[in-house]
Amino acid sequence: MSSHDDGSSIVPSQLDSLYQHLRDLEPVRKHAIGQMLAAIAQRTQLEARLQQLKTLDSSNVNTNEHPPEKPALQLTELKSKVDLWSFRKQELDDRQSALRLEINILARPTLRHLELQDMADEILFRIFGYVNTWSPCDHLGIESEHATHLSSIKSLRLTCWRFCNASSHLLIPVVQVDMRQASLERLANISSHPTISKGVRVIRVILQHYNKFFAEDLQAFIGYQTATLDRDNASCAARTAHYSQLYGVPEDELLDAIAKVDKIVSIWATLNSADQADEHVMIYKSVLDRAYQEYAFLFQQQEKLRADGTFVQSIAAAFRRMPTVQSLELCDTHLERGRLRWTHIELANDPEALRCSIVQPMHWAMTTFQNLELPLGDVLVQMPGAILEAGGMFTTLEIQVPGLQYCSILPSTASNLQSATASIQRLKSFNFRSREFMHPDVESMIEPTQLQDLEVFTCALHTNSLENISLEFHYSWRFHYLPRLPTFSLGPLISIRSWQNLKTFKCVGMPLHLTELESFVDNLTVGIDEVKFHSLYLLTGSWAAALDIMRKSVAKRTSLEDPYGAECASMEREKSMAIFDYRAAGSQYSPADQYIMRLTDCNPIRDGNDEEVEN
Template identity: 25%
Template sequence: MDDSIESQQELVFDEFLRDNSFDSGSEPEGEPRFHASSDLRESGEDEAGAGDDSFPSLTELRESIVSTLDASIAKFDGLLSHRGIVQPQRLFKLSDELLGMILGFLAEPQLSELLLPFAFNRVPNGVKRMRNLKTASPFLLPTVRVEMTAQSLARLDMISRHPNIGKGVRTVRVITHCLDRMSIDSFESFRHHKFGYLSEALERVVSDAVPTDEGEESRMSWELYRRYILDGSGDSINESILHNRPYVFDGSDDSITDKNLRQIFWSKAYERYKYLLAEQESLTEEDVFLEGVGTAVARMPRATTLHICDRDRDNFYDYRPHPRLYSTSKLLFDYYENEDVLIDDIIKSKLFGYEDDDDSYLRTDTSWSSPSAQILLKLPGAIHKAGRSLENICIEIRGPSDYRTLASSEDFQELSAATQRLKQFTFYCTYNEDDEDDQWTPTELDGLVKYLSAIVNTNALEKIDINLSYLAIGLGNLDMEKPNPSVPSLGTILTSRMWPNLRSIYLSRVPLHLSELETFIDNLKSSDIEMDIQYMYLISGSWSDGLEIFKNWSLGSQFQGRSAEHYLPAESFFGAGQAAILLGLWPFATGN
């Protein structure tokens, strides 16, 4: 999907490099040098067919982007000269239409943030419009995303250098999802897995589309299906396709030429897969990706929030793909007109904006020693080394098969040093059923405990939000009705320090002992704290004692809710001034 977005950048980057004071190759004095072209090495060229004109080499990437920008700028300058406009154009002096394009296409899915309303509507008052534009221009792109590709990294690098747009970026969203050699070690294996993936995606679109005589979606889906899927036998055709088909297909027109074209398409896709895999490996070697992101973040003055996730959308809240960037009709047209866009989305398992969650069983490395996990461990430190102190870190990942990590104590010390000014920390760990493991021991959570403890080891923290699914930490096979001393505890994360500035804490599905809960409460410096604890597994002790701890901490404020002895999944509230505690307890027994 990244390439389909990048194909729109001729509109987006008409403003890039417009400012005379902006030099795409310049480097501020004293700043670590990173250039997307030179620092990405040339390893991908040797390993992945750099001579193929369809896929530019890494060293050509930045030059091709800049050439596109220069051509767009020259065309725009020519238009201005033709109209008799000779003064240099700044962002504030662009037309409403062009500025609307920039705001519309440059803006990515901004999480829960809304686009500025005047980005799409004319403002009749010229003075008011100018004031709005001057106010909005540094904030055109509050969130920017980056994937583990050279093109995406180069885009982040260029955005960070822009004197206006770079100043407005507040959040950098890093997608850790990366290609994996998986079990795809041959062309036949690659085609087998991706053939089925494409077939299911097209069948789903056709089954949801309106009849062909009323729209184009079915027609384009059918054409794509005919080009790349049909084998003449009809066996692979879904019943929904048969029902919605635009014409009767009996396999007679599935000529030798069609079969050869399909073979060429899948061979091209496999070569592209090998190229992107080699490119990704060149980015992860010698921490090229980490240093590139770290330098870009440090270059943007307001970028103090880091959002790390392993998918290109917020699956924890089940957000659907952004309708503007992931329109089914638009993507169908892109796939229909440009097979390179289709190939990249097939490889990345993100056809029509929906990432395929069913490929996890193919992955050979789902542990915390994988390349994706190294971003979790090392990216905050890379940003800190580049000169930026993060204030907000949000991490959303699927639980790995093994939380043990190869990180050294020095690595965790660097991580802790990088988060000393952190004010908010969010950690959501969901699970995939294919990752479930029947055998867990406390030592297997050692890496997770060290990781979370290193991040929250700061007096500056004001808000903590930790949400773990039971299966993500191996509790899915336990009897939740009975205490189990062998359950691994995460209590060390909460008991290892004092919390002088903590004002809000949310804990869900976090196992710990009663003694650890009591120590954590004692370490709080204030009772004026919003606390939300849900589905907590109390490994030892009783919740009747636990509720007494909360009531004593809240200075005897009135307790509202079910009595403790019922052990029901009730919601219980404690109030202490402006503070509040919300408890949602599992129906399990831990003593009397």
């Protein structure tokens, strides 16, 4: 037998002996620990008894009586016993550590060298999870950080099949789908993929639409696209420095592109009288013709998908195939589409880019701005019920439209309401965000007569299971060029009920009365973590009294920032910020929040004014 063979046979026998010694040591160690704990318990009881005797002795009139000496002697013996067994335990721990070290030294050369791929799939999932930076946002938007690290996930998938399978679920956390056949096919492919589908958490439904008026009238289509391109070109010309930095090009190059786009606008505006043999006229006439044909085709496709229910049913089927999806987001505009996908340089120099930029669906506010037929909301109303009927479920519902008034035009039949209500009984988060469309010719504020038509909106708020609510309304009173002030209250949306499971509540831009604010605060239940108010408009009452009411909140934290109306209507901006803005106050909390959170007894409005202003 060779020396190598002798050594290889000796090591296992030595390891067996060491492991056996380690096993034999364990019950001895446990016995020592048990004896030590028993001695500690006896010592504690005896100390309590001696303390009781001292207490009785101090109340005894005869001060010559002393506690008996026997318990004190027993206490000394128990302390020695605890020290003895503690020392014994430490000896055994040291011996155990020495054995393990010896085992490690002997066993290490015989162990196989482990690599990353030797790890279990569960561990790889956790490791690769740190690459993914996406997390659910408190508003509808583009996950820019996730997009930044998307290349890392793609690189992991290209490393090997093992890494591909362990990281593919991180690839697409959000699926956006719109009313095009190609978009539905992409959703079907993702939801049917055995790995990628497991990582989808959100389905975002884009309700932009191709308009019938432009799809059936070539001249109207040309007129609209000409006016839109001219407006965008004028905006770029007015802010050349900004767009030059945005596009990363010199201003001279941008000015040249603006001149070329201006020429395109002129060609389109005079298309009927232009020289049809001119090369530029032919090129840009062809751009319009091909764009119109595609727009009309996409409109017909959209109407078919909507009429036969394919669009709604395809999304419902995707929810059924992907039980990991937690959130349904309904949005009137494609946040990643539009003319910003193409720079002004591309529009000026690439006819194909120009064609693609004008074959774009319209968002709801632009439809109103063009005085066209209002967008059809039947898809938005039918979606939740169809998902439930298909066997799917979601716990978060997010809606983003130009304003609350668009919820009032949704077709709220009894059947739709019943279906929508049933589908959201397990809803945990409801977020509504009014997307600002700042144009002086578009009224974005809801009228009082429309409040009664908000059944589709309010049925989501009346869900008992809600834990998180975020309501962000469009508020034009903060903008000087749109100074329309509210004349009615949205307070009834939040003041007429309570939510037993509510954890967080956020409200932005709501006009309400002081009594409605008080009702809301009174209805809050113990256990809520945070209540945030931002840019509220107080129609009646005073903000000094409102702070007193908020101070009664049972939430762990209640905050108020940038309020309007009442005293704030005549308050200088600097003073308002000093009271309600923690940044201006130079503290972690603003003076108003400090008062609300009971960190101070000073009401910054009442105690800072000689006379409280009442409206």
